[in-house]
Amino acid sequence: MLHEILLSLSGHPSPLLWNDHSDPAASSLLSPPERQLLDTAAHLSELHCKLREQTSRISNAHPSAICRAVSTAIVTIHLASFQRKIIEVEDSILRKDAALVGAYNIVPLTAVIGQFSGWTRRLEWLWELVEFMTADKGREDRLPCQAAKLIDRLRNELQTGYADVSETSRSLLQVAETSWLKQVSAWVVYGRKPTVGGYDFFIREDEEEEQGYKIDYDLLPTFVTPSTAASMLFIGVSINRARSRAGTDLDASGLSHLSSQHQELAQLSSPLNSVIFSRAITSIRYTLSRTTLRKLLPLAKVLEMLRVLREFFLIGRGEFAIALTQQADEKVRSRWRRADNIAYENRDALGTVVVKDGEVSAVLARTWAFLGSMQSQHADDDETLELARDLLRLHVSKSVEAVTPAKGSDHATNKIIDAIAPTPFRNLLFSVPVTLTMQIQxxxxxxxxxxxxxxxxxxxxxxxxxxxxxxRLTDLWKISSLRRHHPPPPRAPYGNTKSGISKTALLRERSSLRSSIMRSTWSTSSAAIFFLGETEAYLQVGIVEGLWSHFHGWLTGTSESTRGEPSRPSTSQGQHLKTSNANDTMRLDSDESPAPHQDTQPNHDPQSLSTAHRQYLGTLTRRLLLTQPTFTTPLYELLIQIDHLIALVHRLHGVWIAADLEADEGVVDAFANLDAEERDVRAQLRGVERRVKFGIEEVISALRVLSLDSSFAAEMEGEEDTLQDETDGDGAEKYRPHRVGGIDRLLMKLDFGGWFGPPGMDGSRRDVHARDDEFFS
Structure with missing residues (x-):
């Protein structure tokens, strides 16, 4: 009987243990305690048999290499230990050990089963683990288990109160993490995905992604932070780029550091610590940057690309914005003139005035030609302009959804994109959604x-x-006939004759009448120019230039731009706005002492650059108030009304020119009623003037609400600490966005604007016409 029990415990089914003892004849041969002991032995035998059967299936057919490794470890370590325990018990019985064999060579069944008392809970726990690896959790792909979930389960089991279960879980976790580290090593050392059992590796190939790979966070163990996973993705992609550039394999400089990278991962011990693992990955990333990526992506090339973004996307080069605006307006006017020249029955709705994608590209080409002519006049070889000419593109968005930026795969960048207000500013240049993009090589x-x-x-x-x-508002002052007596009075000797004097009186009367008509328009326009000028100075000088100077100083290691006065990037003279106000602003805002001067240029690896650049963009969007729809929406409406005002002024100017031709030269348009059209335009002009005034007040009110919003102030004050938490904890110098701007300063300057300033003691504001005499004096 003892031999049968030991064979059954070894994994061989036995009728003695597995048969039903409900038969009265069979149950009379065994006492209740004996049946209980046999049930315990039968339970252990059944667990042993099922474990061997299921682990064999997992080791042979499971798609996960880590699950197969854990399954094999269960057999070779724990089931083998259970088998050795059976042999030890049998050996003790054969040697008549007093611990098991009593007088008259009697072996108590209680003593034999007691030798396996510590294995019941362990085998039950192993069976639950095997069921977890084989159970179908209802996934659509019907995959039984994934490595990340298995590692997380084993790490959670370390916290159990049972020492034997904790020890078993620790041994299996070591196997699982060692197998997972081998997959990680193949990626971070050689840039290759694991070829065997890599279906549950967290790096996935994706042709839609710009890098060709993406992170599947569902396949990522919990001890790996998102920043560490991003570092691993960057390392593998960088090695792939280096290999594709060097040929089929890495060059000698890259191969010489493989042993050190292997050593970094080999020194890790199970269970893996999140901080230690992150430091190891960071060390590998820095080693790769010092050896391979220094030649692949030098800092000078990064600065060159960032300079293009600063000068053309952030309007650092003022002549680019001027030329693009002028060319776009000319294209729109030419489309409307072409539509007016087409017979009414041949017009196809708005198809004759809507700007096409090819025409938008032609506008950008003419802008480059204009800037090139300016460069040729100054005899200055501008490499930044040539690079921008090759990379920048102007496109018409194909759908309404394209008005807002599309999301990418990076979570931090998507967070910034989600925060950007959906106000369609890109509709204003051509009256259709137009985007300025760049080819990323x-x-x-x-x-x-x-x-x-x-x-x-x-x-x-x-x-x-x-x-x-x-x-466009300042261009109104270039229309001479609206500002001066035009045409001028006739010269002598005709001017001294009776008809000449009559002509002069007529022209002066006409000019005086038109000047009185335009007084409110000029006052409204001048007030709008003051508002736009101060707002643009705040955005460009106080925010964009301040943040860029600090970020550029962090990249180049110049101490003055780190915490003190901003340093200007090395660009052509006259391409930037004046930064004196930015210097004063940052000296007032900064409450930190300047960093010590660094003589050597810092060696930033590409991922650190990418992280700092993302922080720079996030701070830039917040400081520009682009994340506040309560401000961007009234500003957009104001810009639309300003465009309407400008269009009406040009239309009124055209009506007056036609009226002068009719009165002075006898050129009569039989299809036009100039008097009625003038009255209509003047009425519309007064309404638009009121809406412009109201729009300015709405924008300033939105600024005042934001200045009093405690949550907005807390977001601006605490953004540096939030962004700092997203960086790696490797102890290196990190980029911390500089504190610039301040809505109160902008409001203080706008208070000098007169009728759109703060309300008076009686709650009233100055009327727009109250500034006419002051303006024209």
Whole structure:
């Protein structure tokens, strides 16, 4: 009987243990305690048999290499230990050990079963683990288990109160994490995905992604932080780029550091610590940056690309915005003139006035030609302009959804994109959604993604809209016939004759009448110019230039731009706005002492650059108030009304020119009623003037509400600490966005604007006509 029990415990089914003892004849041969002991032995035998059967299936057919490794470890370590325990018990019985064999060679069944008392809970726990690896959790792909979930379960089981279960879980966790580290090593050392059992590896190939790979966070163990996973993705993609550039394999400089990278991972012990693992990955990333990526992506190339983004996307080069605005307006006017020249019956709705994609590209080409002519006049070889000419593109968005930036695969960048207000500023340049984009070439895509570029596009549309409105308003003063007596009085000797004197009196009367008509328009326009000028100075000088100077200083290691006065990037003279106000602003805002001067240029790896650049973009969007729909929406409505005002002024000017031709030269248009058209335009002009005034007050009111909003102030004050938490904890110098701006300063300057300033003691404001005499004096 003892031999039968031991054979059954070894995994051989036995009728003695597995038969039903409900038969009265059979149950009379065994006492209740004996039946209980046999049930315990039968339970252990059944667990042993099922474990061997299921682990054999897992080891042979499971798609996960880590699950197969754990299954094999269960057999070779724990079931083998159970088998050795059976042999030890049998050996003790054969040697007549007093611990098991009593007088008269009697072996108590209680003593034999007692030798396996510690294995019941362990085998039951192993069976639950095997069921977890084989159970179908209702997944659509019908995969039984994934490595990340298995590792997380084993790590959770370390916290159990049973020492034997904790020890068993620790041994299996060591096997699982060792197998997982081998997969990680293949990726971070050689840039290759694991070929065997890699279906549950967290790096996935994706042709839609710009890098060709993406992170599946569902397949990521919990001890791996998102920043560490991003580092591993960056390392593997970088090695792939280096291998594709060098040929079929890495060069000698890259191979010489493989042993050190292997050593970094080999020194890790199970259970893996999140901080230690992150430091190991960071060390590998820095080693790769010092050896391979230094030649692949030098800092000079990064600075060159960032300079293009600063000068053309962030309107650092003012002549680009001027030329683009002028060319776009000329294209729109030519489309309307072409539509007017077409017979009415041949017009196809608005198809004759809607700007096409090819015409938008032609506008950008003419803008480059204009800038090139300016460069030729100054005899200055501008490499930044040539690079921008090759990379920048202007496109018409194909759908309404394209008005807002599309999301990418990076979670931090998607968070910035989600925060950007959906105000369609890109509709203002051509009256259709138009976006300025750029081709991201290798290896620049190691730190600059298409999602980052979409944020730049949104900022560019926002800043360009304000600059465009400012430029178009100031262009009204170039219409001489609206500001002066035009045409001038006749000269002598005809001017001294009776008819000449009569002509002069008529012209002066006409000019005086038109000047009185335009007084409110000029006062409204001048007030709008003051508002746009101060707002643009705040956005460009106080925010964009301040943040860029600090970020550029962090990249180059210049101490003055780190915490003190901003340093200007090395660009052509006259391409930036004046930064004196920005210097004063940052000296007042900064409450930190300047960092010590660094003589050597810092060696930033591409991922650190990408992380810092993402923080820079996030701070830039917040400081520009682009994340506040309560501000961007009334500003957009104001810009639309300003465009309407400008259009009506040009229309009124055209009516007056036609009236002068009719009165002076006898040129009569039989199809036009100039008097009625003039009355209509003047009525519309007065309404638009009121809406412009109301729009300015709405924008300033939105600014005042934001200045009093405690949550907005807390977001601005605490953004540096929030962004700092997203960086790696490797102890290196991190980029911390500089504190610039301040809505109170902008409001204080706008208070000098007169009727759109703060209300008086009686709650009233100055009327727009009260500033006429002051303006014309």
């Amino acid at each position: 290798s290896p620049i895509d190691l730190f600059l993604t298409h999602s980052d570029l979409q944020i730049y596009t949104a900022i560019n549309s926002y800043l360009l809209s304000v600059r465009r409105a400012h430029l």
